[in-house]
Amino acid sequence: MAQMTMIQAITDALRTEMKNDENVLVFGEDVGLNGGVFRATEGLQKEFGEERVFDTPLAESGIGGLAIGLALEGYRPVPEIQFFGFVFEVMDSVSGQMARMRYRSGGKYSSPITIRSPFGGGVHTPELHADSLEGLMAQQPGLKVVIPSTPKDAKGLLISAIRDNDPVIFLEHMKLYRSFREDVPEEEYTIELGKADVKREGTDLSIITYGAMVHESLKAAEALEKEGHSVEVIDIRTIQPLDIETIIASVEKTNRAIVVQEAQKQAGIAASIVAEINDRAILSLEAPVLRVAAADTVFPFSQAESVWLPNSKDVIATAKKVLEF
Amino acid sequence: MATKKKAMFDAVKTLETIEDQFEMLQILDQEGNIVNEAAMPEISDEELQELMRRMVYTRILDQRSISLNRQGRLGFYAPTAGQEASQIATHFALEKEDWVIPGYRDVPQIIWHGLPLSQAFLFSRGHFLGNKSPEGVNVLPPQIIIGAQYVQTAGIALGLKKRGKKAVAITYTGDGGSSQGDFYEGINFAGSYAAPAIFVVQNNQFAISTPRDKQTAGKTIAQKAVAAGIPGILVDGMDPLAVYAATKDARERAVNGDGPTLIEALCYRYGPHTMAGDDPTRYRTDEMDTEWEKKDPLVRFRKFLEGKNLWNEEKENEVIETAKEEIKEAIKVADDTAKQKVTDLMEIMYEEMPYNLNEQYEIYKEKESK
Numbered sequence: 039m040a041q042m043t044m045i046q047a048i049t050d051a052l053r054t055e056m057k058n059d060e061n062v063l064v065f066g067e068d069v070g071l072n073g074g075v076f077r078a079t080e081g082l083q084k085e086f087g088e089e090r091v092f093d094t095p096l097a098e099s100g101i102g103g104l105a106i107g108l109a110l111e112g113y114r115p116v117p118e119i120q121f122f123g124f125v126f127e128v129m130d131s132v133s134g135q136m137a138r139m140r141y142r143s144g145g146k147y148s149s150p151i152t153i154r155s156p157f158g159g160g161v162h163t164p165e166l167h168a169d170s171l172e173g174l175m176a177q178q179p180g181l182k183v184v185i186p187s188t189p190k191d192a193k194g195l196l197i198s199a200i201r202d203n204d205p206v207i208f209l210e211h212m213k214l215y216r217s218f219r220e221d222v223p224e225e226e227y228t229i230e231l232g233k234a235d236v237k238r239e240g241t242d243l244s245i246i247t248y249g250a251m252v253h254e255s256l257k258a259a260e261a262l263e264k265e266g267h268s269v270e271v272i273d274i275r276t277i278q279p280l281d282i283e284t285i286i287a288s289v290e291k292t293n294r295a296i297v298v299q300e301a302q303k304q305a306g307i308a309a310s311i312v313a314e315i316n317d318r319a320i321l322s323l324e325a326p327v328l329r330v331a332a333a334d335t336v337f338p339f340s341q342a343e344s345v346w347l348p349n350s351k352d353v354i355a356t357a358k359k360v361l362e363f
Numbered sequence: 364m365a366t367k368k369k370a371m372f373d374a375v376k377t378l379e380t381i382e383d384q385f386e387m388l389q390i391l392d393q394e395g396n397i398v399n400e401a402a403m404p405e406i407s408d409e410e411l412q413e414l415m416r417r418m419v420y421t422r423i424l425d426q427r428s429i430s431l432n433r434q435g436r437l438g439f440y441a442p443t444a445g446q447e448a449s450q451i452a453t454h455f456a457l458e459k460e461d462w463v464i465p466g467y468r469d470v471p472q473i474i475w476h477g478l479p480l481s482q483a484f485l486f487s488r489g490h491f492l493g494n495k496s497p498e499g500v501n502v503l504p505p506q507i508i509i510g511a512q513y514v515q516t517a518g519i520a521l522g523l524k525k526r527g528k529k530a531v532a533i534t535y536t537g538d539g540g541s542s543q544g545d546f547y548e549g550i551n552f553a554g555s556y557a558a559p560a561i562f563v564v565q566n567n568q569f570a571i572s573t574p575r576d577k578q579t580a581g582k583t584i585a586q587k588a589v590a591a592g593i594p595g596i597l598v599d600g601m602d603p604l605a606v607y608a609a610t611k612d613a614r615e616r617a618v619n620g621d622g623p624t625l626i627e628a629l630c631y632r633y634g635p636h637t638m639a640g641d642d643p644t645r646y647r648t649d650e651m652d653t654e655w656e657k658k659d660p661l662v663r664f665r666k667f668l669e670g671k672n673l674w675n676e677e678k679e680n681e682v683i684e685t686a687k688e689e690i691k692e693a694i695k696v697a698d699d700t701a702k703q704k705v706t707d708l709m710e711i712m713y714e715e716m717p718y719n720l721n722e723q724y725e726i727y728k729e730k731e732s733k
Contacts, residue, residue, distance in 0.1 A: 089525065095555055100514050100548035107518015110462075110503075111526060130545075134508055135515070142504055144495025145711040180712060203714045232717055279717030 042222040045215040047189035048078050048154075051196035052116065054226045056086050059114060062200060064091045066101060066118030066154075075120060076156060076215055098124050102131020105151045106139065115151045116200055122157035122209060123166030125174070136205045137180030151206075152199045158211035158250055159300065159347050162340040168212065169337045170249075170301035175207045176278040176310070182206045182231055183278040187252035189220045191275055194229030202231060211250045234281035236288070240270035243357055244288040246311055247298035248274045251330075251348065255298050258353035267361055277307045285311065286318050293324040294360050298353055303331035325363030330356045381589060382582040385597045387629065390604040393658055395666025404608040412673055414455050414603060415664055416682050418447040421471045422661060423686040424480075425634070428487070432638045436694060437487045441468040442634030448660035449565045449600040449628035450535075451475065456610035457533060462501040462519050464512045464534040468565075468632075472535070473502040480689060481696035491711060492700060509540045513549025513562060520558035520623065531617045533561040533610075539570020541584045550591040550625055559617035561610060562625045565600060567632040572646040588625035600628030601658040604667075631655035704731050 042050065056062050064079055070093040073080035083091040094101050098119055105115040119125055125132065136149035159168040175183045184199055184206055186192035192210070199206040237252060238259050245255045252273045259269035270288050274281060289295045295315060299306040308329045315327050330352050338346040390399045397403060406414075425444045431437040443450060446468070454463070454472040463469075463476045470483050477500035485493025486504060494504035506512040516534035523530050540546055541564050553560040564584045568575050581587065588595025594616070598605045606628055613624035633652065635641040668674035705727040709720050716724060 095548075095552055097548045097552070099545055100517065100552045103511065103514020103516075103545065103549065104518040104521065104552060107515045107520070107532070108522045108525075110515075110519050111522025113522060113525070130508055130511055131514065135511055140713065141491070141708070141711045142494055144491040144493075146495045146498075147503075148714065182717070279719050282718055 039221040040224050041219040042189045043216045043219050044186070044189045044192045045076055045078055047193040047222050048196055048210065049080055050222070051193040052079065052082060053085070055197055055200045056082065056090060061112060061114040062116060063108060063113050064116045065094050065104070067094060067096055067120050069093060069118050074118065098127035099131055102128040102136070106131060106136050106149060109149050109151055110147060114200065117151065117153055119153060119155040121167040122155040122171055123169045125155070125171055133178040137178050140204065141180060148203050149205045150203045152208055154208045154210060156210045156212045158213050159337065159343050160213040160250065162343065163212070164340070170306060172209055172277055173301060173305040173307055176307050180205065181278065182276065183209070184231060184276050185209045185211070185249045186275060187214060187249055187273050189222050191229060191235065193222055194227050195231065195275060197226060198228045198231050206231070213250050232276045232279045232281055234272050234274045234284040236270060236284065237273045238269065238271040240268040240292065242268045242292055242294065243361055244270045244272060244292045244295040245298055245353065245357065246272045246274060246285055246295060248277055249300055251298045251300050254348065254350040255353050257350040258357060261350065261354055262357055269357065280311065280314065282314055282318070285315065289315055289319045290322045293322050295327045296330060296356050296360055297327065298330040298348065300348060301332060302334045303329060304334045306331060325360045328356050328360055382586055385583040385585045385595065387597045387599055388605045388609060389599040389602050390608060391602045391663050391667055393663050395663045395670060402605070402608055404604060404611055406607065408673055411668060414452060415668055415674055417451045417455070417475060418603065418661055418664065419679055419682045420686045421447050421451055423683055424471065424690065427687065427690045429634065429638065431694065437484060438489050440487055440638045441636065442632060443468060443471055444633040445631045445655065446565055446567060448603040448606045449630045452603040452606040453533065453563055453610045456607050456614055458530065460501065460528065460530040462532040464503050464516045464519065464532060465505045466509065466512055466535050466537065466540070467505045467507050468537070469535045470505055476500060476502050478502055480693035484693055484697040485700060488697065490700060490703060491707065509536060510543030510545030512536065514545045514552065516560050516562065517549045517552035517558055520553055520560035521556050524556070524558050529618045531559045531561055531614050533563065535563045535565060537570060538564060538566040538568065538575045538584060539573060539578055540564070541587060542578045547590065550588065550593060550623065553623040554591040554593040557620065557622035560623040561613045561617060562623060564625065564627045565630055566627055567630050569646065571636045571641060583627060585625060585627035593623050593625060595625040595627070597627045597629065600630030601660045603660055603664050706731060
């Protein structure tokens with residue numbers, strides 16, 4: 039075990055897989071000599087050489103096409119999109135192409151590609167760096183979308199993502215990169231994609247969440263506990279496909295649920311989770327399933343982040359509405 | 364008193380100097396005469412005959428495909444007549460281990476690279492088995508998103524280079540496609556990695572109804588190679604020998620590690636853009652059609668080969684009969700292919716089905732069993 043930040047755990051996962059499989063290639067804007075704008079790929083080019091870890095021209099669409107082509111020659115590309123707000127430049131390569139490769143070739147080809155990309159608010163980034171766009175990805179058949187919230191989850195999930203033979207979007211929340219350390223096994227291990235994790239057990243209310251909102255929800259759960267409410271916090275970790283079993287089992291136990299996301303209410307994945315609960319566990323519900331989400335505006339100018347981003351207070355308020363329904 | 368400032372730098376002259384570099388390579392004129400002996404590729408008599416055979420076959424394939432489309436026995440179809448030199452002679456310069464990344468009009472190239480005709484027809488109809496090319500046949504299905512094939516080609520070519528293979532990736536787009544961002548990113552990426560790629564632009568003068576001069580103020584499309592810092596060449600796309608020579612040359616440079624080439628093949632499509640309701644009489648004149656028909660690649664190559672005693676009517680009819688026979692057979696194979704089920708489509712989404720598909724699979728399996 040070693041104490042690692044999430045960014046260190048990510049680098050560790052990349053190093054592990056680069057050692058394990060010579061087909062793993064890491065590339066993107068400034069990921070080589072520079073080690074990435076967040077140091078996620080620090081030291082990798084020195085250790086594995088320019089053939090394995092390399093910089094690209096500044097063009098996201100080209101990076102997506104490069105990944106697709108390299109995969110067709112048997113490589114296992116792990117490209118980086120510097121900030122996920124730039125995904126619009128590469129939407130065709132991701133949603134229009136790699137997500138469909140296996141299907142459109144009748145199963146002959148596949149895209150064993152893991153796209154790593156930072157996102158998320160709370161660190162006062164300039165425009166289009168922090169937007170939560172996972173909802174767009176979750177709507178595209180052929181993709182899997184993973185969002186870790188802890189160093190330990192990040193390493194195990196990233197190793198699984200890289201080994202997956204279909205494309206995986208691996209979104210890394212910038213606020214969580216260095217916000218805390220935790221014990222992370224030094225050896226290799228995997229965490230199955232599509233499996234949620236119960237981060238806190240409880241009996242009165244289920245909070246279903248992901249990304250930075252996991253920590254806001256845990257903070258809220260602690261406060262609610264002091265008021266006598268036992269709250270379960272489920273970190274879904276993979277937002278597509280969802281771990282329906284874990285979600286439904288929890289709701290059937292607690293009979294009350296809220297879904298918490300950082301994205302705007304009209305975006306993200308919360309609406310889909312509410313619909314799944316309504317489809318599968320409506321007879322267990324003592325109250326409607328409510329959502330905590332950001333306002334339906336464009337992501338805020340950086341000085342407005344604190345009043346715009348959902349936080350533990352919003353979680354507590356919504357939890358109480360459901361508990362007191 | 365204001366006086367006119369003397370220009371420090373003649374930017375217009377710079378542009379004209381660059382544009383003048385892109386002279387059109389032609390080897391055979393319209394009458395089938397060699398006009399550029401120095402550029403004549405090394406090619407055997409048998410190869411010359413095989414190239415003609417493939418071009419004639421492809422012309423028949425186009426005629427039959429249009430007719431089968433009108434009968435409702437084919438679906439999506441983008442006519443190819445007129446482009447036989449740019450499609451078939453570029454392909455003829457390739458080797459089996461090369462990759463072909465086609466656009467939607469480039470079905471002939473992947474057929475000659477090893478895709479069975481019956482599968483090409485299934486692609487047209489919209490059946491997943493049409494796109495499942497045989498193992499060892501390095502082709503992608505025709506790309507519908509104009510430009511996407513260019514960035515993917517840069518990736519495949521880099522892959523070939525990393526693997527140390529003596530092979531290239533060739534891709535095709537049209538004149539309209541050269542306005543896309545992916546067009547530029549593709550050639551620029553391949554250039555910066557010196558990747559073994561051949562980028563072909565089949566400039567058939569029109570992107571649906573939009574004429575070539577509405578795409579760009581550039582005098583040629585070949586000169587767009589300058590923006591990527593790679594060689595560009597303009598060839599007579601109605602001249603099979605010029606097209607073959609340019610591609611062969613580009614391939615050699617690529618496998619020798621000297622990077623990609625952009626080839627603009629100046630050609631013409633006689634038919635509509637696609638069979639989905641496009642009416643070329645709205646934007647093309649009879650005069651224009653007649654003028655280009657005089658440049659027909661089959662006519663000039665036929666004259667050239669007849670002059671060398673390598674071709675005659677009997678040989679041509681033989682090809683025509685074979686083509687018609689094989690097309691009939693292929694349509695039959697396509698007809699006999701099992702209909703697609705939703706469960707088939709689910710099975711080719713992922714290596715392992717996620718929970719949502721698993722659940723839906725059972726529902727459709729039940730439906731399909733009734």
